[in-house]
Amino acid sequence: MSADGSVRPGERLGDFLIERPLGRGGFKTVYAARNLNQAANGWPEQVAVCVPHAQDEEARELLRNELRVVRTLNHPNIVQELGLAESDGVLFAVMELVEGEPLSTVLAQRGPLPLEEAIEIVRQAGAALDYAHAGLAIHRDIKPANLMRRPDGTVKILDFGLARLMAHSQYRAATRVGSVAYMAPEQFSGAAGLNADLWGLGVTFYQLLTNTLPFPGRDEGSLVRQILYDPPDLTPLATDAFDPRLARVIAKVLEKEPERRYQSAAELLADLRAAQRHGALINHVEGQIEVHLRAHFPLVCLQTYEEERALASLRRVREAMAERRPIELFVWSATTGLCDRDGQPVGGSGGSQSHGDPLLALEHVFRGPDEAIYVFLDMHRHFTPVVVRLIRDAIWTVKRARKSLVFVGPSPVIPEELAADATLLFYPPPELPELERLVEDTAADAGCPEPEGALKETLARALLGLTGREAERVLRRGILSRGALDASVAEAVLADKEQTVRKEGVLEFCRPTVGFGDVGGLTGLKTWFGKRRQAFDPAGRRFGLRPPRGVVLVGVPGCGKSLTAKALAADWQVPLLRLDLGRVYASLLGESEGRLRRALHTAEAVSPCILWIDELEKAFSGLGQARDSGVAKRLFGTFLTWLEDRQAAVFVAATANDIQRLPPEFTRKGRFDEVFFVGLPGADERAGIFRIHLARRQRDPVGFDLPALAAASAGYSGAEIEAAVVAGLYRAFAEDARELTDGDIRAALAESPPLSKARAGELEYLQQWAAGNARAA
Incomplete structure (x- = not known):
């Protein structure tokens, strides 16, 4: 045995021949060994030998304590300790050899695990902990490195070296031990009860799902502060890939107060199973559908172009509901009539006679089974x-x-008589896990190699926002044109998404032709944008940044607000979508809201992107007016909800001229990152604007007295300065196409007074408002 406590393979330690190291911790190293004296000790031929790094009395006592605790435990998910042995003054433990990998290694190799797999790990580890806690044994260091998974999937809890027996479960362990990232708050004060192990299991479960920690401190000091005082970071769970119930389960198992935490692993597992049942639903809308149907909402209208996916979702929802009590599912269409969930026509007058006419099928609602969809x-x-x-x-x-009625179709139109009882739900396009399966299935059907790892995720992310049929067509076209699914398929998806935007009709797909070099002044705004250029990069997320949500640009007309939005898209190299809210309004009840939802979902489909809303204050001009019939109010609520809840990387750039008509709800933090005031350009900025517009028209700015032109254009906006340059060119061209001079531009300025003079009062009010409510651009 060497000075650092290690043993080399091939060395003999008492009756055991060391074969290979299995793992090294802070206290001991575990080796696979062959038992050379089975007849005498009665232990298996292959065992694990645990050798402390030190042989002082404290190390020996820790080893004896582990054996004392584990000998009281006989459970299939707890590693079996066989006994202690000593050779040449080296005390070591002999235990069951568990072939497999610690979960820390599994995470390092595979990354986040599927929900079902993670719950199964928690089920096995939780059963072992409940068994140990019933014997008043607490582990105090539950973490992935101490959970070994065998090839058959069995999970074993290792390393009870920190465990101790408690005289009664209400008592607390009185020393601070454990790995900091997995320690419950009470462990830092030496008062750990039995459910401190559940905290460690909760942190482990979170890590299995996300491959991150719920308290991502950059050093031990900040980590301890976060565990003691901050709520867990549940942001990685706030995606459509996870049911919202899952985040609530994690939040409860990571409660600071032990009394508010789960008191047993069985309680935790029961809630995880409930979340899993909902998580098995393909998307969050399936969970919403289930909630509405369980609550007996009489009429649910599901808007979608993907009838097959919607029906599959409804069948899954019925199966989830049928776990508690039987419930039937009937489907009517004009071509098949009323059919049961097996696709068989319903007999009697509600069956084949209901082709083409829903009247007889509706009559079946009255006399059909007591519980049915x-x-x-x-x-x-x-x-x-x-x-x-x-x-x-x-x-x-x-x-x-x-019973419940569910209407499925592409149109959200509902007769006014039904509006009070109807609930409108938008069925979303396929999400990332479903698209990854589609990539696998499409490749398998075509007989080409299945994309793996990062390439599969890249393809699936590129397809986000397309319908299932659209995504499948893109993949098949890629296979036909390239012979395989490769990264170039992802590049071709953008063209399909542009088609999606154009078909939507409410959004306009813009191709910016300007950059920040074409925007004069606005240094503060450009700097702010520049710092967030890499906002959508995964490295930024790992660093702890979240993608920026958007800005509101308020200010004088013609000062570059819209131009800045276009330049931003070019600078960030992301698509620019212009939302024309005037196209949203429609005559039929519910149609306007449906158009807006489709437009917003389309924007999410094209993400990362910039959603540009010009002259925001005009979008909801009818808000609160009697003649509005509530349409603007409903649109306003829909848009506010989306601003608050959106998860996709859609940066909203909204511009406004009339701040008095801008609803205050738009501008609060959380919906937008900043409100910038874009005022009239100063002298230096005006000189820069002249330089840009002269150069754009093939005139050398050096030949012009830019400071004098800037002085002559005091009070002019950028658009008015551009108009003066254009007017000067017309003047010069009319006089035998001579060269443009300063005098031409000054004459144009004199002929067209700036808007700031005609609307001086409004401008003064705007500047006063901006002084206390906005950031200078």
């Missing part, structure tokens, strides 16, 4: 007065029984 496809094509009346009668029936 009735799905109607493309009902917006059948809203005759008689059908609407029958739907209203059916709604009264389903309110009193455990």
